[in-house]
Amino acid sequence: MTTVAAKPATMAQALQRAMRDAMAEDPSVHVLGEDVGTLGGVFRITDGLAKEFGEDRCTDTPLAEAGILGTAVGMAMYGLRPVVEMQFDAFAYPAFEQLISHVSKMRNRTGGSMGMPLVVRVPYGGGIGGVEHHSDSSEAYYMATPGLHVVTPATVEDAYGLLRAAIASDDPVVFLEPKRLYWSKAEWSPDAPTEVAPIGKAVVRRPGRSATLITYGPSVPVCLEAAEAAKAEGWDLEVVDLRSLVPFDDETVCASVRRTGRAVVVHESTGFGGPGGEIAARVTERCFHHLEAPVLRVAGFDIPYPPPMLEKHHLPGVDRVLDAVARLQWEAES
Amino acid sequence: MTVQELPGAGAAYRPAPPPAWRPRTDPAPLLPDPEPYRVLGTGAPLDRALMLRLYTELIRGRRYNAQATALTKQGRLAVYPSSTGQEACEVAAALVLQEQDWLFPSYRDTLAAVARGLDPVQALTLLRGDWHTGYDPHEHRIAPLCTPLATQLPHAVGLAHAARLKGDDVVALAMVGDGGTSEGDFHEALNFAAVWQAPVVFFVQNNGFAISVPLAKQTAAPSLAHKAVGYGMPGRLVDGNDAAAVHEVLADAVARARRGGGPTLIEAVTYRIEAHTNADDATRYRVDAEVAAWRDHDPIQLLEAELTSRGFLDDSAKKAAAEAAETMAAALRERMNAEAELDPMDLFAHVYAEKTAQLREQEAQLRAELAAHENEDEGER
Ligand SMILES: Cc1ncc(C[n+]2csc(CCOP(=O)(O)OP(=O)(O)O)c2C)c(N)n1
Numbered sequence: 001m002t003t004v005a006a007k008p009a010t011m012a013q014a015l016q017r018a019m020r021d022a023m024a025e026d027p028s029v030h031v032l033g034e035d036v037g038t039l040g041g042v043f044r045i046t047d048g049l050a051k052e053f054g055e056d057r058c059t060d061t062p063l064a065e066a067g068i069l070g071t072a073v074g075m076a077m078y079g080l081r082p083v084v085e086m087q088f089d090a091f092a093y094p095a096f097e098q099l100i101s102h103v104s105k106m107r108n109r110t111g112g113s114m115g116m117p118l119v120v121r122v123p124y125g126g127g128i129g130g131v132e133h134h135s136d137s138s139e140a141y142y143m144a145t146p147g148l149h150v151v152t153p154a155t156v157e158d159a160y161g162l163l164r165a166a167i168a169s170d171d172p173v174v175f176l177e178p179k180r181l182y183w184s185k186a187e188w189s190p191d192a193p194t195e196v197a198p199i200g201k202a203v204v205r206r207p208g209r210s211a212t213l214i215t216y217g218p219s220v221p222v223c224l225e226a227a228e229a230a231k232a233e234g235w236d237l238e239v240v241d242l243r244s245l246v247p248f249d250d251e252t253v254c255a256s257v258r259r260t261g262r263a264v265v266v267h268e269s270t271g272f273g274g275p276g277g278e279i280a281a282r283v284t285e286r287c288f289h290h291l292e293a294p295v296l297r298v299a300g301f302d303i304p305y306p307p308p309m310l311e312k313h314h315l316p317g318v319d320r321v322l323d324a325v326a327r328l329q330w331e332a333e334s
Numbered sequence: 335m336t337v338q339e340l341p342g343a344g345a346a347y348r349p350a351p352p353p354a355w356r357p358r359t360d361p362a363p364l365l366p367d368p369e370p371y372r373v374l375g376t377g378a379p380l381d382r383a384l385m386l387r388l389y390t391e392l393i394r395g396r397r398y399n400a401q402a403t404a405l406t407k408q409g410r411l412a413v414y415p416s417s418t419g420q421e422a423c424e425v426a427a428a429l430v431l432q433e434q435d436w437l438f439p440s441y442r443d444t445l446a447a448v449a450r451g452l453d454p455v456q457a458l459t460l461l462r463g464d465w466h467t468g469y470d471p472h473e474h475r476i477a478p479l480c481t482p483l484a485t486q487l488p489h490a491v492g493l494a495h496a497a498r499l500k501g502d503d504v505v506a507l508a509m510v511g512d513g514g515t516s517e518g519d520f521h522e523a524l525n526f527a528a529v530w531q532a533p534v535v536f537f538v539q540n541n542g543f544a545i546s547v548p549l550a551k552q553t554a555a556p557s558l559a560h561k562a563v564g565y566g567m568p569g570r571l572v573d574g575n576d577a578a579a580v581h582e583v584l585a586d587a588v589a590r591a592r593r594g595g596g597p598t599l600i601e602a603v604t605y606r607i608e609a610h611t612n613a614d615d616a617t618r619y620r621v622d623a624e625v626a627a628w629r630d631h632d633p634i635q636l637l638e639a640e641l642t643s644r645g646f647l648d649d650s651a652k653k654a655a656a657e658a659a660e661t662m663a664a665a666l667r668e669r670m671n672a673e674a675e676l677d678p679m680d681l682f683a684h685v686y687a688e689k690t691a692q693l694r695e696q697e698a699q700l701r702a703e704l705a706a707h708e709n710e711d712e713g714e715r
Contacts, residue, residue, distance in 0.1 A: 030499075056499050062529055067488050067522030074492020077477070078500070082492075094518070101482045102489070109466035109478055112684035147685055170687040200690065247690035 006189040011159045012182040015045045015121075017190045018163035019083060023053050029167060030075060031058040033068055033085030033121075042087055043123060043182055065095035072118050073102050082118045083167060089124040090133035096141070103172045104147030116172040119163075124152075125218045125268055126300075127180035127315055129308040136305055137269035139217075142174045143245050143278070149199050150246040152176035154220035156186035158243060161197045169199060178218035202249035204256060208238035211262035211328055214253055214279055216242040219266045219316065226321040235325060245275060253279070254286045261292040262328045268315050271299030293328040358566055366559035366571040370603045373578040374640045380578060382646050388425060388577045389641060390655045392634050395421040395445045397659035398454065399608075401666050402444070402461075406612040410670045412463045415442045419607035422577035422633035423539045425449045427507055430584040438477045438490040438508040442539075446509065447476050454662065455669050464674035484514040487523030487536065494532040494591075505591045507535045507584070513544020515558050524599065528565040533591035535584065536599045539574060541606040546619035562599035574604030575633040578640075605631075678704060 023029045031049055033041070037060035040047030049058035061068050065086060072082035086092035092099075099120065106116045126135035142150045149171055153159040159177075166173035197203070205220060206227050213223040220241045227237040240256050242249065257263045263283055265276040276297035283295050298316045306314045373380070399418045405411045417424050420442075428449035431437060439446050444457045452474050459468025460479050467478035477493075480486035490508035497504035514520055515538055527534045538558050542549060555561055562569030572583040580602055587598035605628035609616035616625075641647035682689060682697040689697070 062522070062525050064522040064525065066519055067491075067526045070485065070488025070519060070522065071492030071495060071526050074489035074494070074506075075496040076492075077471070077489060078493045078496035078504075080496045080499075097482060097485060097519070098488070101485060105466075106478075107687070108684045110469075110471055110684075111465055111467065111680075113470035113472065114478075115687060149686075247686075247692060250691060 006187040008185045009156055009188040009190075010183050010185050011153070011156050011177075012043060012045055014156045014160040014188060014190070015163055015177065016047055016049070018160045018167070019046065019049060020052065021190070022083075022164060022167040023049065023057060026081065026167075027057075028079060029057075029081045029083060031083045031085065032061050032072060033059075034061060034063055034087050036060060036085050041085055043179065045121070045123075045177070045182075046085065065092060066098050069095040069098040069103065069120065073098060073106070073116065076116050076118045077106075077114060081167060084118065084120045086120060086122045088130075088134050089122055089136040089138050092120070092122050092138065095120075099142075099148070099172075099174075100145050104145045106147075107171065108147060115170045117170050119166045119169075119173045119175050121163075121175045121177060123179040123182075124176045125178050125180060126305060126311050127218060127268075129311070131308060132305070135308075135311065137267070137300065139176055139245055139267075139269055140274050142176075143275060147172070148246060149173040149244070150176065151199055151244045152178060152217035153243065154178065154181065154205075154217055154241050156184065156188045158197055158241075160188075160190060162199070162243060165197060165199050173199065176217060180218050181221070184221070197243055200244045200247035200249055202240050202242045202244065202252040204238060204252070205241045206237070206239040208236040209260060210235040210237055211264065211325055212238045212240055212253075212256040212260045213264050213266055213321065213325075214240050214242065214256075214283070215266040216245065217267075219268055222316065222318060223266050223321060226318045226325070229318055230322060230325060233322075233326075237325065242279075248279075248282065250282060250286060253283060257283050257287045257295075258290040261290055263287075263291070264296045264298055264321065264324045264328070266298045266316055266321055266324075268300045270302045271297050272302045274299050296324045296327060298324045361563050364563045364566070364568045366557060366562070366569040366601070368556075368571075370571045370573040371579050371583055372573045372576050373582060374576045374636050378578075380640075380644065380646070384429075384581070385578065385637070385641055385646055386651065387429065388422075388581060389634075389637055389647065390658065391425040391429065391449050392421045392577060392637060393655040394659045394662055395425055395449065396634060397663045398445060398448060398666070401663040402458065403608065403612060405458075405667070405670050411458060411461045413611045413613060414461055415611045416606070416608040417442050417445050419628060419632070420539055420541055420574065420604045421445060422580050422637075423537070423574050423602045423604055426577055426580040426584055427509060427537055430581060430588055431505070431507055434475065434502070434504050435588070436475045436477065436490065436493055436504060436506045438486040438493075438506060439479050440483070440486065440509055440511060440514065441479050441481050442511065443509050444479065447474070447479065450474055450476060452476055454666050458670070459674075462670070462674060464676055465680075484510050484517035484519040484523070486510075487519055488526065490534050490536075491523050491527045491530070491532050491597075494527075494534045495530050498533060503592065505533045505535065505588050507537055507588065509537045509539065511544060512538060512540040512542070512549055512558060513547065513552055514538075515561065516544075516552055524561070524565045524567070524597070527597040528567045531594070531596040533594070534597045535587040535591055536597065537584065538599070538601045539604055540601050541574075541604050543606065543610070543619065545610045545614065546616075548619075557601055559599060559601035565599075567597045567599060569599045569601070572600060572602050574602030575628075575631050575636060577633055577637050604633075 559569035
């Protein structure tokens with residue numbers, strides 16, 4: 001293997017590379033979806049795969065999400081490893097029936113004899129100025145379905161590592177791609193021995209002592225920025241990037257909260273019935289005696305995703321995170 | 335621009351086809367014959383061995399339906415959707431496939447699975463309630479009996495497509511009811527299959543009703559087989575109570591798929607003699623005269639009369655078939671009367687390839703609960 005020196009790469013390139021490497025290594029890996037072939041996907045994540053591996057391995061399907069995922073189920077039954085692309089978060093909904101009734105349950109209903117080693121890639125979340133139906137954060141729906149893994153990268157390196165892990169997984173993985181991070185860059189070398197994050201492991205992105213920001217996907221950079229800004233107030237914030245919503249890494253999260261005694265969950269999905277409620281409850285159940293304050297949530301408003309000209313008011317930004325941190329009753333400590 | 339200003343609005347507006355446009359196929363050869371295809375009673379030559387096999391399986395199938403229905407009355411099965419009256423379809427679907435082929439049954443197609451060789455008890459675990467799919471689908475190449483309507487159809491397409499990509503000689507036969515043809519998954523599966531030219535046969539058993547809703551309220555199409563044309567595949571209409579005809583039409587379609595000819599949609603016109611399930615009251619939506627008319631067009635009687643008149647079937651062969659069915663039923667009864675063996679810890683066994691930390695915690699909780707109960711029971715004794 002020739003080693004490629006680290007140079008700036010985007011998350012989009014890392015995702016493409018992950019599929020390419022997986023397809024090169026394992027002939028059973030197939031990519032399918034709308035416009036994934038000749039065009040390389042509307043975000044160009046599958047760019048060049050059809051050319052390199054042929055249309056049978058990277059297939060432009062008819063425009064039908066249930067059909068795409070449903071046929072992928074049959075392909076997985078026959079020993080292939082389909083990687084399905086849903087064009088946008090809100091266009092994955094027609095495929096929910098297949099996802100919930102079959103993809104997530106097949107191993108269980110067949111007593112373990114028929115796994116579903118497939119990946120559903122969903123570009124999700126807002127912040128790119130998309131019009132209606134192009135910015136949903138649908139993670140709570142997926143999280144509520146036993147049998148699925150739900151992961152979401154926040155860095156270029158994780159985009160590669162987690163997608164490789166997802167494709168290698170013998171269980172179905174809903175792979176949520178924070179689309180506003182597609183063009184985020186990092187010095188990255190695909191051939192350097194990067195540790196492929198095992199699914200289910202959170203990571204401390206920034207150590208700190210004052211409070212823990214628990215977050216994932218598109219909100220990770222927001223939290224890192226907030227942590228930098230918080231230094232001015234004398235707060236030293238720890239940022240935990242979950243990477244995997246299912247399985248949930250209670251260990252890393254709780255170890256952090258026990259150290260800091262305070263926690264804020266940050267995500268752009270709605271707060272009511274959203275992932276933050278589950279996370280706050282878990283943290284409270286496990287760390288109650290270590291908590292100096294209630295676990296707070298900073299989430300998107302409980303509204304349908306707003307039109308693009310208003311989305312900046314909806315998306316939790318640095319200020320909202322800092323406001324929440326300020327509400328963690330600091331006086332109690334001093 | 336308002337609608338009035340659109341060019342051609344008001345007059346019969348037809349967009350001009352772009353220059354390269356050509357119809358993909360002449361629809362005429364894809365259209366089904368208006369009358370359901372029949373073999374019995376037409377004097378067509380019949381393969382004696384095949385007919386006797388069909389006959390034996392029909393007898394066994396009907397007995398199986400009766401036995402399973404009886405088991406619901408004894409509380410041994412939670413529910414049973416009987417296929418009495420539809421046995422010709424069930425049996426032909428199973429017999430028409432080769433060993434390497436795959437069957438994708440719906441919840442009503444237990445018989446097809448059993449006729450393909452599945453253990454009759456394993457075929458009933460879903461309905462007994464001890465597990466969902468009581469068998470390894472790979473073993474007999476039978477997908478799980480599918481409860482959500484039509485969702486198994488895209489699976490059949492994907493599997494057949496995958497097999498063809500691998501260069502394997504595999505055909506998938508997917509079964510669905512008349513009601514299921516209204517679902518989006520039916521449409522998407524047929525479309526994918528036709529575009530990919532996947533080796534799939536779609537087999538609709540039109541038994542007249544989707545629970546209580548008659549076909550006329552389900553579709554405005556001339557027949558369900560007509561739906562094939564819009565996808566660019568042939569549609570065929572067959573008398574679903576004529577076992578020889580169903581077998582022949584299915585065999586043709588399977589052979590066509592096998593030689594790379596692509597998918598076929600087959601509609602078998604049949605009738606559900608029993609209620610939808612034992613929980614349904616069919617008298618609320620259909621009249622006795624209709625049921626009686628269909629009883630006179632019974633698949634077993636039709637085949638039996640034909641085979642007897644041709645001298646293929648004598649009393650001793652009839653007796654042998656009946657006895658074999660009785661033996662099967664007695665064994666089924668006996669095995670189903672034994673309590674199902676359940677292990678509560680199985681709840682966590684097959685959710686993921688590897689248990690998550692959360693599931694391990696919950697497993698420990700249940701184990702502790704069970705142990706506590708056991709201690710209580712011991713204390714009482
Ligand atoms: C998606 C879905 N909707 C509703 C049901 C409930 N349901 C079970 S059977 C049935 C009628 C199906 O009729 P048909 O497809 O004609 O098959 P048949 O029962 O006659 O074999 C309905 C509505 C279901 N199983 N799945």
